[in-house]
Amino acid sequence: MNLFEYTRATSLGEAVAAAQKPGAAYLAGGTNLLDLMKGGIAAPAHLVDITRLPGLSAIERLPDGGTRIGALVRNSDLANDPDFAETYPMVAEALLSGASAQLRNAATAGGNLLQRTRCEYFYDPASPCNKRAPGAGCAAIGAATRIHAVQGWSEHCIATNPSDFCVPLAALSAIVEIAGPQGSRTVPLTAFHCLPGAQPERETALGAGELITALVLPPEAAAFARNARYLKVRDRTSYAFAVVSAAAALTLDAGRIVEGRLALGGIALKPWRVAEAEAALAGRRPTPETYAAAARLALAGAEPTGAANAFKVELARRVAARALALAAAGTPARMPALPASPFGLA
Amino acid sequence: MxxxxxxxxxxxxxxxxxxxxxxxxxxxxxxxxxxxxxxxxxxxxxxxxxxxxxxxxxxxxxxxxxxxxxxxxxxxxxxLAEGDALHPVQQAFLNHDGFQCGFCTPGQIMSAVGLIREGQAGTDPERIREGMSGNLCRCGAYAGILEAVREAALAPGRSEDAA
CATH class of the missing domain: 3.10.20.30 (Beta-grasp domain)
Incomplete structure (x- = not known):
């Protein structure tokens, strides 16, 4: 790990000011950043510890019926908050399907949005990577691409976003609150992560010195509480990143879907939400044919990067369709023993 | 600095x-x-x-x-122990051979203390396995670890002493 200067900020203004120094990075839970620093992938010259900032650790129900999640709320506290889990069950399920209990106890809501890809070549300083060293090339293309993208990738980068949490947040149209040297602003979560294009080193909408202060779920997100699931296919049943995942939520009335939400994880550098797929759910009967049609639209244009991840296109369609069927069957009364697992489904 | x-x-x-x-x-x-x-x-x-x-x-x-x-x-x-009196989770690991080489054991025990304190798993084997998935055991003593955690979860006054 490189040597760095350490500053413990006690106010938002102090944190933003300290982060103006060249090479500065914010430190919250540290579960990804310290790992990257130990691997030599990240080498901030200055760490600004924001864990003591006041006012960023609350889960608040807003007067309009929405919910504001402070950026420093720990993953485990959010997932286990009874009111939150009841109102946004697929968000809680996604959180509990990620990482381990120890990591969830340390990792924060804001930090989750900023975790870097788990591309093995990104993590290997000996491999060329356009994210780490723009212009160096991409070692992943044509190599072992089991966890790589089938949507939205470019010839410069085929990595995926590893977050579970972001998938249902995208489906529920969450808003990201940001503070920085120019004041505060908001960005929809679906516009927060950048697709690689020609600049894979640019990963999020955050500008220099900006930090996430909160995530806001809009009022309508609560309408899906009774029919919402997160389904995650992974190489181990627990403590593994998604190969493919899907967050599905429905509102139902008189045997018809009123509104459907669908987002996929593990297939692109951002949570993958397709308006046409959701439009194909509205007004339809909740049947396997409806789910399959929506799933096909969600994967429209999908292209594997090679033979090693060709299976993910069909797998993603099936996971999406099954997540919709599970959502239609109803949110389980209790969190499943194996959250988001296709095994032992409640 | x-x-x-x-x-x-x-x-x-x-x-x-x-x-x-x-x-x-x-x-x-x-x-x-x-x-x-x-x-x-x-x-x-x-x-x-x-x-x-x-x-x-x-x-x-x-x-x-x-x-x-x-x-x-x-x-x-x-x-964890109070003098010579082992914590119930420590005693349960002994009772059920929840280890072989012992390298992962302090982490397993502290994780089990945390798990029991969190109160989400109870004695359900599937929930305990899920809740302990962040602790690897290269000797593969998982069966004993599971039984130890189940026993400790039932022990009276088991987790109140966890900081």
Whole structure:
């Protein structure tokens, strides 16, 4: 790990000011950043510890019926908050399907949005990577691409976003609150992560010195509480990143879907939400044919990067369709023993 | 650059001056405070051998900077027994052979103390396995570990002493 200067900020203004120094990075839970620093992938010259900032650790129900999640709320506290889990069950399920209990106890809501890809070549300083060293090339293309993208990738980068949490947040149209040297602003979560294009080193909408202060779920997100699931296919049943995942939520009335939400994880550098797929759910009967049609639209244009991840296109369609069927069957009364697992489904 | 911090360590307040901001909680415990119960397995948050309880929550000590923990209350495996009386989780691991080589055991035990305290798993084997998935055992003593956690979860007054 490189040597760095350490500053413990006690106010938002102090944190933003300290982060103006060249090479500065914010430190919250540290579960990804310290790992990257130990691997030599990240080498901030200055760490600004924001864990003591006041006012960023609350889960608040807003007067309009929405919910504001402070950026420093720990993953485990959010997932286990009874009111939150009841109102946004697929968000809680996604959180509990990620990482381990120890990591969830340390990792924060804001930090989750900023975790870097788990591309093995990104993590290997000996491999060329356009994210780490723009212009160096991409070692992943044509190599072992089991966890790589089938949507939205470019010839410069085929990595995926590893977050579970972001998938249902995208489906529920969450808003990201940001503070920085120019004041505060908001960005929809679906516009927060950048697709690689020609600049894979640019990963999020955050500008220099900006930090996430909160995530806001809009009022309508609560309408899906009774029919919402997160389904995650992974190489181990627990403590593994998604190969493919899907967050599905429905509102139902008189045997018809009123509104459907669908987002996929593990297939692109951002949570993958397709308006046409959701439009194909509205007004339809909740049947396997409806789910399959929506799933096909969600994967429209999908292209594997090679033979090693060709299976993910069909797998993603099936996971999406099954997540919709599970959502239609109803949110389980209790969190499943194996959250988001296709095994032992409640 | 030196960074002064104060920790409550296994019930005792301790003032510490860090001479390097890179010191993790795990390295502080093992290399500076002679508390070598928490183990350095992967040092990357993957194996759970370094699990300790900070402010009542089990975390990976290898992924926490000591500098950021000023004021924290830390419980390690060394603080679990009361004199010669083992903590119920320690006794349960003995009763059920919840280990072979023992390297992962302090982390397993601290994780189990945290799991029982969290109260989500009860004695359901599937929920215990899920809740303990952050602790790897290369000897494969999982069957004994599971039985130990189930027994400890039923022990009276089992987790109130966890910091």
């Amino acid at each position: 030196t960074i002064p911090i104060r920790l409550t360590l296994n019930g005792h307040s301790q003032d510490i001056v860090l001479d390097d901001p890179r010191i993790t909680l795990l390295d502080l415990l093992r290399e500076r405070l002679d508390l070598t119960g928490a183990k350095k397995g992967c040092d990357r948050g993957q194996c759970g051998a370094c699990t300790v309880i900070v402010d009542g929550r089990r975390i990976n000590a290898c992924l926490a900077l000591a500098a950021s923990l000023d004021g924290a209350d830390i419980l390690t495996i060394e603080g």
